[in-house]
Amino acid sequence: MEDLSRYYTLLRDPARRKIIEILGVQEKIGFKELRESLGLGVGTVYYHLDMLSDFIVQDKQRKYRLNDSGQMLYRVLKDGSIPAALEMSEAFSHRIAKWLFLSPIFARTSKPLRFLPVSIAILLIGAVGTAYARLDSALFFYFPYSVYNFTSIIVLYLSNWIGLFLFTEFFTYLLYRRVGNDLQLFTCLGLAAFPMAIFPYIYLFMSNVYSQYVMFILQLWSVLLVSAALCFGKGLRLDKAIVISLTAIYLNIAVLFILGRFT
16 A cells, blocks of 8 residues: 555646656657657656656666656556545645645746746835835844845845856755756746745734744745755755755854854
8 A cells, every 4th residue: 555655646747647658658868859759848857757766767778768666657557456435535635735745837947938927026015015114134034123225225126036046056066066947947936935935924913923923834835845946946856846945044143153143
């Protein structure tokens, strides 16, 4: 049952099912041909291949093929061996996680120019809201009673998220040697800024005590969304993406401690 549960988790995504089906039929295939067959962006394909890394290997010609476990996964898919009860038990939690990570939206960023205006709009809304609320922004944190003028607050806010983009670019290369797909990553990070972008507007209508609890919830959501942005923007598996997201927020906290913002 544990193996079937794992198989279901992998196969419930249509793109991963299609990858297994393609490799099950063709036996081996190159990345370019696979991407064309799937009709997905580079980062998205890498993400799904990473998720299937226990079932897929590359040969010396860098062609992808199923290993023994992958062949078993293909048979499970082909034979329909997953119990319906198991599918029903996981469907609800899967739907919650899907929308918590905004996966349906991130999945559409394989053509990033479509969503780039939305990402920029979210960043600008967050920047303007921060300026109106007179908050100092520090990426995942806000501090009241900013001494900066309206324009400076906006510039500082935007600089934080541009800095996060550069940070994630650097660390995805440093840790996982992932390069390219820069525009999709930037677009995804702009979408991931949504929770922190709406906080200043909540702050305007809420007492400082309660707003701290709201900010904590939005911080957690932001970390999850940044992780999802790395999954789709750089093709990282979620466990790898979370490492970078947590590193970002820990460094954020460390810098703020050094600057004395928590005293």
